[in-house]
Amino acid sequence: MRLAVWIALAACGDNLPAPDPLAPVTLVDTNPDPTIVEVSVVATTTRIAYLPETTAEAWAYRDGSVAGSQASVPGPLLEAHQGDHVIVHFRNELAEPTTIHWHGIRVPNASDGSEHTQQPVAPGDTFDYEFTAVDAGTFWYHPHARGDVQVEKGLYAPLIVHGGVEPAVDADRMFVLDDVKLAEDGELDDTIDDNDLKFGRQGNTLLVNGKVSPKLSARAGARERWRFVDAANSRFFNLSLPGHPFLVIGWDGGLIPEPYTTDSLLLGPGERYEVIVELDGEPNDSLVLQTLYYDRAPELHDPGPLDLMTIELGSPATALDPLPTEWAAFDPLPTDATSMQNLTLHEDPGPDGKTAFSINGQVYPDVTPIAAAKDALAVWTINDDVGMDHPFHLHGMFFQVIDIDGVPAEHRGWKDTAIVPRYKKLRFAVRYGEPGHWMFHCHILEHQERGMMGVLDVTTR
Ligand code: C2O
Ligand code: CU
Numbered sequence: 001m002r003l004a005v006w007i008a009l010a011a012c013g014d015n016l017p018a019p020d021p022l023a024p025v026t027l028v029d030t031n032p033d034p035t036i037v038e039v040s041v042v043a044t045t046t047r048i049a050y051l052p053e054t055t056a057e058a059w060a061y062r063d064g065s066v067a068g069s070q071a072s073v074p075g076p077l078l079e080a081h082q083g084d085h086v087i088v089h090f091r092n093e094l095a096e097p098t099t100i101h102w103h104g105i106r107v108p109n110a111s112d113g114s115e116h117t118q119q120p121v122a123p124g125d126t127f128d129y130e131f132t133a134v135d136a137g138t139f140w141y142h143p144h145a146r147g148d149v150q151v152e153k154g155l156y157a158p159l160i161v162h163g164g165v166e167p168a169v170d171a172d173r174m175f176v177l178d179d180v181k182l183a184e185d186g187e188l189d190d191t192i193d194d195n196d197l198k199f200g201r202q203g204n205t206l207l208v209n210g211k212v213s214p215k216l217s218a219r220a221g222a223r224e225r226w227r228f229v230d231a232a233n234s235r236f237f238n239l240s241l242p243g244h245p246f247l248v249i250g251w252d253g254g255l256i257p258e259p260y261t262t263d264s265l266l267l268g269p270g271e272r273y274e275v276i277v278e279l280d281g282e283p284n285d286s287l288v289l290q291t292l293y294y295d296r297a298p299e300l301h302d303p304g305p306l307d308l309m310t311i312e313l314g315s316p317a318t319a320l321d322p323l324p325t326e327w328a329a330f331d332p333l334p335t336d337a338t339s340m341q342n343l344t345l346h347e348d349p350g351p352d353g354k355t356a357f358s359i360n361g362q363v364y365p366d367v368t369p370i371a372a373a374k375d376a377l378a379v380w381t382i383n384d385d386v387g388m389d390h391p392f393h394l395h396g397m398f399f400q401v402i403d404i405d406g407v408p409a410e411h412r413g414w415k416d417t418a419i420v421p422r423y424k425k426l427r428f429a430v431r432y433g434e435p436g437h438w439m440f441h442c443h444i445l446e447h448q449e450r451g452m453m454g455v456l457d458v459t460t461r
């Protein structure tokens with residue numbers, strides 16, 4: 001029950017960050033125990049106004065503890081502190097079965113939300129998820145049933161676990177990135193053309209926290225922490241705020257040991273990044289966050305830079321404490337593990353014009369699980385032979401990217417989703433986590449749902 005405290009703090013002084021019009025609604029914690037976060041999430045149908053004067057039928061999450069709460073895209077933010085015990089009471093008000101998967105969170109297997117860990121929650125039914133938030137970082141939750149359809153419809157939401165080093169910032173903002181394909185009448189267009197099938201569905205409308213070209217106000221010269229989630233079915237975002245480099249401080253598995261500066265920040269579906277940005281400029285200046293073309297498949301043409309949102313600078317910020325010099329502790333995993341997995345991602349034009357996606361020639365669900373022992377070290381090599389990039393994701397544990405085609409990874413840290421560039425081999429090291437059935441798949445959801453998925457079976461030695 002920390003929400004009340006935050007609201008009180010935010011109201012009491014001019015040197016505090018201005019309220020964020022894009023800030024997601026936070027799920028209400030109904031448990032008085034400060035170490036337990038107990039929330040209620042409902043998946044329901046609703047109408048969302050993506051464009052002025054039209055609405056689209058959407059499927060979205062709302063807070064089940066708040067009478068009459070509105071479902072939103074993205075859904076309400078789940079906020080916890082490192083070490084908190086999290087209990088989520090889930091109710092499905094959709095007309096089809098669904099689940100919730102806690103992307104990136106190291107959950108007990110029974111709470112992972114995949115079809116290997118639970119029966120999908122039938123319409124009208126409920127399910128309780130429970131986990132301890134062991135890692136601080138930026139995560140998200142989404143269904144693991146008909147993901148390509150359900151996530152596109154609006155079922156996705158951010159999750160923050162606070163903890164670790166807290167840099168002094170003027171604002172800590174969450175930006176969930178997506179795109180939707182809207183028809184003329186403003187409804188979601190659910191047709192899938194050849195490109196959608198091959199490369200994953202790309203929308204015609206870009207969204208930041210469910211909004212088209214939103215405007216944000218910030219102090220001139222402010223230092224802000226921005227957390228990004230790529231929740232799109234297939235779009236890669238290559239973010240740029242011209243003239244304002246990003247200091248990358250964290251990604252999927254939380255803060256990284258050695259932050260680095262970059263002018264453009266690439267996110268594939270499923271990935272998260274945390275950056276510090278200094279909003280240099282004069283009051284009344286406007287800055288525009290853009291996504292630059294990124295060549296993820298040769299057939300997808302270059303539309304030039306696309307605008308995502310505008311930041312309007314107001315009165316100057318006051319100086320903050322310097323940034324920390326120590327960020328996260330980091331133990332590199334050995335990279336000479338004797339247990340090796342080689343996975344080849346492949347695409348086959350299947351019978352009746354249906355493209356099948358496979359890993360090592362196996363099309364999910366017809367796959368042989370990979371057997372593994374808890375705590376054993378392994379090196380996985382993921383290799384694309386389709387000729388396009390794939391964001392490869394592993395449930396239930398983090399890994400460390402070693403190299404891509406032999407070129408050592410430039411930056412170190414824990415990932416759960418990593419982009420395998422086309423025709424290249426990405427190697428990562430992993431120490432197997434908790435026992436259970438853990439999915440791995442391409443996070444281009446059209447690929448995942450058409451076979452590019454497998455299962456890792458971890459057992460206790
Ligand atoms: Cu975010 Cu198995 O997925
Ligand atoms: Cu996941």
Ligand code: CU
Nearest residue numbers: 390442444447
């Ligand atoms: Cu893929």
